[in-house]
Amino acid sequence: MYDFITISSQTSELSFDGTSLKQVSFKQSSQVAKFDFMLTFIYNPLLENNRLSFHLTCSRDLFEEITVTNIGRRLEYCIQQLFSSNQTINQIDTCFTSISKINLILPEETQELEDVIFCRQSHIISEAPASFSQALLCHNECIDFVPHISQVPIYNMPFVYHLHHHHALSVKHLRHALQLIVTKHESLRTSLTFHTENNQLMQQIIDFSQNNTTLFTFIESTYTTHEQLNYILHEEKYNPQLFDLALGLVFRCHLIYYKQISSNHLLSDQDVVIFNFHHALFDFSSLNIFLHDLSQAYTTSQLPNNDNTNLRYLDYAVIEQQMPMTGASMFWLDALHNCKLDQPLSLPFDRYRLSNEHRTGRGTSISFDFGQDLSHNFLLHASSNNISMEHLTFAIYFIFLFKLTNGQTDLCISMNINNNRYRDELKSIIGLFENVVPLRCQLNPHWCSHQLLEHVQEITTNSIKYSYFPLQRILDQHPHISKHAFLDTSLEFISYKNN
Structure with a gap:
């Protein structure tokens, strides 16, 4: 319901027998709600500067007081964007800007992340709930992979190294350095277990006093042929028995010697070193932190x-x-x-998965490179138009999906946020900082590629800005959807930058 009230100056005063009375406003402390949602616009020329005002009344049957207050603040901010002369307000050009650009998110809410203080929690000793990233990972493992069906566990993260020619590495010093790292980075000795009594996934730092042995796995083996080496590498990548989350054994170092274990405890250039991590406590960006500290610990x-x-x-x-x-x-x-959200993209499938059918994890991959000329032109186009390679890649992907789906214009896919360290305080911590968020592109078939690119830049920038919002909560906003189809189509951009 909407009501417009103009208070006339001619009816605002009362005079009788030489006595004048001036009308004053009367505000009821408790409103009677005739409608579920009613807005009253009041124009009173008697007030200073012809003040205008809104009055919002909502049914208490449906709205809490704090909700009504917040809706009112968003209405006020909406008016400010349209008519305010305050330079600090994000003003809207009423002649050219689409009304979809009007923002209901309050300025202080856009800064809510900056206002959070990340510091040591003195009341937390060694146990806490799992992070949203960890909960998402374990949830996906339970949903997507069934032991007797799935063949590809995806949570081993091995990194393989070998020494340069004529270089050597002390096994004793390496082992001591790794011990120092596990002592400092407690994530590498943290257990992850599900507590049935409170239905919650919990993580706990395993102290050295709780375990007389080392808190990571350190093993040595040998190989003679490339087939033997490849088998060991395959086991490190795909063997689900290498880690024990319940005991906090989430990191292992595997030394593979050529032909025989060194008697002088030195690694040579034909030997191989594998650092392997469980993904629940480690992401790709954690590797740089690990390698930096490993170098310092080994050297000093x-x-x-x-x-x-x-x-x-x-x-x-x-x-x-x-x-x-x-x-x-x-x-x-x-x-x-x-x-x-429950409708998958119309991709040219050869077969369809039943609603109760689990994902096996098996896949078929092809790859190709652009070649020198095409790569050069691609990079030149991005730099000359001041476009990031990430945004250009995303735009190409949406063009391809648009054509592949025979003209589907509302394209919603999932975007992997592999380094969700959105604050500087988090950039020195080893752990899992990942999320998956939707990326929805509502394209116009008549757009040129530049118009699509501008749209992709906007939606990608905003989606990444709010990528700290956990996927679980995004899904909870749509409780009527049982199967979120956008999670079946994904996009990931990986850039290898020189350090």
Whole structure:
């Protein structure tokens, strides 16, 4: 319901027998709600500067007081964007800008992430709930992979190294350096278990006093042929028995000697070193942190570690559970409004998966490179138009999907956020900082490629800005959807930059 009221100056005063009375406003402390949602616009020329006002009344049967207050603040911000002369307000050009650009997310909500303080949680000793990233990983493992059906466990993260020619490495020093790293980075000795009593996935740092043995696996083996070496590498990648999350055994070092284990405890250029991590406590960006500290620990035999003040992954997991996410919640509700999340893209499938059929994990891959000329022209186009390679790649992918689906214009896919360290305080922590968010492109078939690129730049930038909002909460915003089809089509951009 909408009501417009103009208060006339001619009816605002009362005079009788020489006595004048002036009308004053009367505000009821408790409103009677005749409608579920009613807005009253009041124009009163008697007030200073012809003040205008809105009055919002909502049924208490449906709305909490705090909800009505927030809706009113968003209405006020909407008016400010259209008519305010304040330079700090994100103003809308009423002649040329689409009304879809009007933002209901309040300025302070766009800064909600910056206001969060990431610091050591003194009340958290060694146990805390799992992070959203860890919960998502374990949830996907339970849903997508069934032991007697699935053949490809995907959570081993091996990194393989061999020495340069005529170089050597002390096994004793390496082992000591790894011990220092596991001592400093507690994620590498953290267990992950499901507590049935409170139906919650929990993580716990395993202290050295709880385990008399080392808190990581250190093994040595030999190979003679390339077939033997390839078998060992395959086991490191695909053997699901290498780690034990319940015991906190999530990191292992495997030394593979050529023909025989060295008697002088030195690795040579024909030997292989494998550092292997469980993905629940490690992501690709953690590798740079690990290698930096490994180099320092091996060279100096020590590793600075202020155990009482350092921000831990455990602290991050607690803080993110308490973070205000109102702005992010509103963004994702708006971004996916009227999106048919349960309808998959019309890809040219050879067969269809039944609704109760589990994913096997088996796949077929092809790859090709652009070649020198095409690569050069691609990079030149991106740089000359001041476009990031990531945005250009995404735009090409949407063009391809548009054609592959015979003209489907509302394309919603999943975007992997592989390094979700959105604050500087998180960039020195080893752990899992990942999320999956929708990327929805509503394209116009009559757009030229540049118009599509501008649209892709906008949606990608905004989606990444609010990528701290957990996928679980995005899905919870659409409880009527049982199968979120956008998760079946994905896009990932990987850039190898020189350090």
